[in-house]
Amino acid sequence: MMYDVIIVGGSYAGLSAGLQLARARRQVLMIDAGQRRNRFAATSHGFLGQDGQAPEFIAAEGRRQLMEYPTVTWLQDSVVQTAEQAQGFSVRTEHNGTLQGKRLILATGVVDDLPDIDGLKERWGKRVFHCPYCHGYELDSGRIGVLATSSLAMHHALMLPDWGTTTLFTNGVFTPDTEQQAQLDRRGVSVQSGAVRRISGERADLELDDGRVFNLDGIFTMSRTRISPLAEQLGCGMTDGPTGPYLHTNDMRQTSVPGVFACGDTSLAAGSVALAVAEGVRAGVGAHVSLING
Known part of the structure; x- marks a missing residue:
């Protein structure tokens, strides 16, 4: 036919x-x-x-x-x-x-194709997202992480303060320049350097290579x-x-x-x-x- x-x-x-x-x-x-x-x-x-x-x-x-x-x-x-x-x-x-x-x-x-970080894949679509309009509101103005995979993390980082307290994790792949840092400051975004080791916990506990742990309600990243x-x-x-x-x-x-x-x-x-x-x-x-x- x-x-x-x-x-x-x-x-x-x-x-x-x-x-x-x-x-x-x-x-x-x-x-x-x-x-x-x-x-x-x-x-x-x-x-x-x-x-x-x-x-x-x-x-x-x-x-x-x-x-x-x-x-x-x-x-x-x-x-x-x-x-x-x-x-x-x-x-x-x-x-x-x-x-x-x-x-x-x-x-x-x-x-x-997701970032190769322990614990991320299991939380994709549940506590790790790509679209703020699809999932940001449900985080109830909570603690939000932006996991950088490239300089595109700036896009997420500047948007997400409308949905909660936002922290940008540069993950060793991106360092904001002076102008970008000023934009982040104006939006109240904090910046944490260092590579991300794993994501764990019932919600989204993000651990850096130096051992610091950040208790988050959700994470946004670019695949x-x-x-x-x-x-x-x-x-x-x-x-x-x-x-x-x-x-x-x-x-x-x-x-x-x-x-x-x-x-x-x-x-x-x-x-x-x-x-x-x-x-x-x-x-x-x-x-x-x-x-x-x-």
């Missing part, structure tokens, strides 16, 4: 793109491996109408609503290879062979992000973002390869459910318009 659109990734952006196409009565194939980026978090915030809901509830309800449309097929699988062909695109899956579509939407998200190799297989153009590459798209979220669209974290250097849903709308509409125009 030749689908009108194959969407790779069934999280928030992919679901949103699929909904636009389903309502246009197009034949849509959703392929999802079940690895949402925010699967480690207990609650999701900042999305109007869903604030405080569990991420898995939002995703499951979105899928339930999407699957009410008879032109949508859901495949729980991983795509391992994509290719352009005369009539559109083919995708080869891990368990269900090769499938074909006239258009392709990449909603594959990103993979977070490095990787996108799916599927885009590279197709030759899609990329842009260097602050934490890693992401796909370059136009206003309708078409990539540099005609007929291939992208949405969500894979094409936007920012991560939130609300933004992913909005970008999915644009990609779904963009793919539909391209089908109309041939």
Whole structure:
């Protein structure tokens, strides 16, 4: 069967793109491996109408609503290879062979490569975060640490005093210059030098190499992000973002390869459910318009 659109990734952006196409009565194939980026978090915030809901509830309800449309097929699988062909695109899956579509939407998200610090990975999405708008309020104006992985730590450090008492841990990778230190002083941010040894405790006790321990309510840090190799297989153009590459798209979220669209974290250097849903709308509409125009 030749689908009108194959969407790779069934999280928030992919679901949103699929909904636009389903309502246009197009034949849509959703392929999802079940690895949402925010699967480690207990609650999701900042999305109007869903604030405080569990991420898995939002995703499951979105899928339930999407699957009410008879032109949508859901495949729980991983795509391992994509290719352009005369009539559109083919995708080869891990368990269900090769499938074909006239258009392709990449909603594959990103993979977070976390700082290699003992105790951090276990607390990712629980006490260690990347988005203040998603998790800052729940720290209840408490003690917040910013773990530097690069000079981008300044971005977090200057934002987070609105959510609590903030300490920047330079971690041996970043030293504020005179102007940056003045900015931190104006925002009331304290600075602690030295490498971070581990994070432990029920909340987030941060220990430095010299033995000092800081009892924190939460920590914010920047991961490095990787996108799916599927885009590279197709030759899609990329842009260097602050934490890693992401796909370059136009206003309708078409990539540099005609007929291939992208949405969500894979094409936007920012991560939130609300933004992913909005970008999915644009990609779904963009793919539909391209089908109309041939």
